Amino acid sequence: MDLITATSADVPVASLHTILDAREQLLDFVLILSGVDTSDDKAQSGTPMRFEEFFTRLFKIGTGYLGWSPDDTWNATPAEILAAREGRMELLIQLFGGKRDEDTDSDLSGDRDKLNAIGNLNVHSLGAV
Structure with a gap:
């Protein structure tokens, strides 16, 4: 029942x-x-998340990343919190440089080469790797 x-x-x-x-x-x-896109246009990715965990993460984003008060965070919709986080990330990228997550290359070989070069005494700058 x-x-x-x-x-x-x-x-x-x-x-x-x-x-x-x-x-x-x-x-x-x-x-x-809860901010879910209910259209069937795209396949769902990621692992399922319990509502408790989802709202805890939203609260962390609102109060931590965005610096909102707890009241402002609880009064915002999930879509508003996620859009504000996206805007904050764009601002930080504009201020400090870097790449967006979807712009980053999934190939880790360049990072692997730099990490391997740390122990190489012949390499004096990681920029040379």
């Missing part, structure tokens, strides 16, 4: 059927509130 059925003992049967008929729309609504 699900939560809706278990807590609806005093609800008229017609209203209960209306609620149960809208179950898919209600689930989609919850996903939209």
